[in-house]
Amino acid sequence: MSQTLSWGIIGTGRIAGIFANGLTKSQTGKLVAVGSRTQEAADRFGATWNVAHCYHSYEDLLADDEVQAVYISTPHPMHAEWAIKAAEAGKHILCEKPIALNHAGAMAVIEAAQRNDVFLMEAFMYRSHPQIARLTELLQTGTIGDVQLIQASFAFRSGFNPESRLLQNALGGGGILDVGCYCTSMARLVAGIAVGKPFADPIQVTATGHIGAETGVDEYTVASLAFPGAILAQLLTGVRLNAENHVRIYGSEGSITLTTPWNPPAGQATQIVVQRADQTEIEQITIECPDDLYSLEADTVAAHIQERQSPTVSWEDTLGNMRTLDQWREAIGLSYNAEQPQGADQHLPVHKRPLAVHAQNIMKYGQIAGVEKPVSRLVMGVDNQTIWSHAVVMFDDFFEQGGNCFDSAYIYGRGRCEEILGQWIKNRGVREQVVILDKGAHTPNCNPQALHSQFMESLDRLQTDYVDVYMMHRDNPNIPVGEFITVLNEHKNAGRMRAFGASNWSIERIQEANEWAAAHGLVGFSAISNNFSLARMVDPVWAGCIAASDAQSRAWLEQTQMPIMPWSSQARGFFTGRAHPDDRSDAELVRCWYSSDNFQRLERVNQMAQERGVLPINIALAYVLNQPFPTFPLIGPRLLSETRTSLPALTVELTPEELRWLNLEA
Structure with a gap:
């Protein structure tokens, strides 16, 4: 075996005793500490298994420098919390199954292990036999x-x-x-x-x-x-x-x-x-097999410490298993009270500490006229978040990484996305710390009357009396710009919007709207939200979509310094390794982004990423972030790993010459 480990056990129930017995027969491990919720239980367990350090709290066990690895044997709902805290304490982890109540909790545990560089394995002991x-x-x-x-x-x-x-x-x-x-x-x-x-x-x-x-x-x-x-x-x-x-x-x-x-x-x-x-x-x-099953499991941990995970039960295996268990429970209509938005535990993240921004985050911020708060340069799109337990883990993590701007819309999930976002903000008590970007008046209901009624309904769903930035989701050229500007100013003056803008409007219509507003003493658009990415949008992702990636639009944005909050800033995964000229399995990716010039851009992105030691997606996103005008790109991570791998783009600096080179202009 490659490593000798000093173990601590969190919990003193039946399975803890079974694992302690296994450690007595392990080739690599020794039990040095136990933590319980009471000193009496810890001492009783310690006397049974000859444990040197018996703690009346799990925190005290994690603070013990002699403990290198922990076995978590608490009841199921506590697994994720203490696995995360163990990772943060720098301890290697063997966590009893299931590693969390659901796939979202498992993601949070694995991210904690990844970010704190510790070993983690879910304890399916039969796999070691x-x-x-x-x-x-x-x-x-x-x-x-x-x-x-x-x-x-x-x-x-x-x-x-x-x-x-x-x-x-x-x-x-x-x-x-x-x-x-x-x-x-x-x-x-x-x-x-x-x-x-x-x-x-x-x-x-x-x-x-x-x-x-x-x-x-x-x-x-x-x-x-x-x-x-x-x-x-x-x-x-x-x-x-x-x-x-x-x-x-x-x-x-x-x-x-x-x-x-x-x-x-x-x-x-x-x-x-x-x-x-x-x-x-x-x-x-x-x-x-003369060996005890649990001693084999402990020795498996020691054998793979350096790799931080074991092929016996890899992290991806754990995530897939939890996803399957979620599907099984969903099929029979079983959910746990702890997974409900109004549950007693839903005011705290998985780790059970008050939500707070990590001090070592790398987020950057900018300003949008009318919005007093700083706005995170990356904006989390919530259009794919329709399951409460999954969404809150994603939102909590983004917030802890310094992200404070969340993008939703009246039509997303038929209102479900706004409801989840609003409930999360309420549960966490962070309304004045977040920036809500919300959209409405989508075709075919793109008119002043629908704008008003949808917006008022959106406020109810979001459980707030104002949004920070409101965007019209589409344009209707048959309606004069003044009618839209008038109703938007009415809401702004009433305090229901701090700023407003337009998504998928042409530059000409945006300019016309702002000129009309100025001529009538009203406020115009403070930002826009068209598509903008390094990859050229070959065919609109949805009907009525407009991109602002062309040279003329970029020149206008630079001249006016109009902030853009672009959707599909990462070209729907074109730069993540999914796109290849011979791979046409993803019909939407092919339709919207496949072209010879985009594949040339992909080659340059891959080249620069290799030279700089970052992921290609970081270069592609950095292209958007480094424009000579304010950009707040929307990202739509579906997994915590996608958030983690997007964030380093914030640290990539690109010169004007490099921007032109990436875009095939040099």
Whole structure:
């Protein structure tokens, strides 16, 4: 083994004791500390397992310099909080499954590990047992031909105790998160091996289940999964139902059965049963393993410390598994109270500290006429945020990175996006710290009357009495500019808008509107929001869209110093490695951005990115940020990793000559 580790255990429940026992047999680990919520529990656990340091708080354990790695064994809802805090304390992490209540929480944990450069693994201990390596070998060598169906069950009938964590909604109870996660992880592992990958994610998840009327959790449920390669899976789990708890894999030439897939006893051999279609005899493969399952898990952590994650359960594997569990719960209509916007825990981020901007952030800020607050140079678009638990993790992270401007619109998610953004702002108590950019009056309702009615409804959805910047979402050339300017000034004068502008208006109409406003003693547009990116928009992303990336528009923006808050500033991922002349799998990317000149720009971006040691997307976004006029590019990250990889663009400085070179003008 590559490293000897001194362990601390957070939590003193049953699984903590099992892991402590495993550490006594580990080749690499020793238990030096335990943390509990009470000194009595910590001392009792410490006496049982001969632990030198017993703490009455988890914080004290994380402050112990002797502790190098922590095993988190708290109830499910506390996993993400303490994994993040452990990462921030510089501790390596083995976190009991599930790593969080949902995919969003898992993202937050993995980002914390990434940003603090620590090891992290979700504790699916069965993956460390040698029978999984043998199963992998059997599948890779085609022992049963092409995998077609996977059956996995893990269920048990617990006594009916409403106070048990297994049956409490508030503690993330039910079968899916407690043991169903094993079934999904096994199915994804087998399906992945079958198609030559470490794991595979399902393309379809359907399920039925029984949610207890008294418990509000899934007491037993079955799911059907469809994977690439025509592979299906049938999964059974529950906490109020006994099951066989086997894994069977059916292939075109036979079947494989694991009789003890989840928790093979230490020192006892396990059996893999192989039945080939062309043979009458059943083959029983014996897997000898004298080691304790949890000691193997601890040794797996030590073996991969330097890589910061283990192929046994990689970060992407964890994220895919959590996403599948979310889909399973959604299919049976199960959500946890802690995931609801009005839940008691919804006033704090996943780490359970008040929301605050990180002191070491690299965000930059600018000004927009009429808006007293500084505006972050990157603006988070919320048009793809329609799930509360996911959205708040994205918003919290952006805010902590110094981002304070959020872009929404009346039509996004049929109002759902405005509602989520408004509820998040209210829950976090940050209305005066954020800049809301909201839009309305989209075609075919682009007229002064619709502008007014939609805007008033948007204020209700956002739970605010004003927006910082309001943009007309489209133009209607059949209506004189003065009619729009008049109603916008009425709202501004009433204090419902601090500033307003136009999205997808031509430069000529914008200029006409501002000239009309000046002539009538009114306020004109303070900013615009047309498309602007290094890549030329070949075909409008949506009908009525207008770009301002051409030389004439850029000259006008430079002359007037009109701020632009451009959408699709990263050309919808054109510079992320998704675009290639021979890859036409993404029809929208091809339609809107594929052209010979854009691919020339992509070549130059890749060249400069390699020279500067940054990602190509950083160069493409820096092109927008470094224009000789104010820019506040909108970004639309769907994952925390996309936010993280966008931010370094703020540190890339480009000269006028480099801007011209990137845009094929030199």
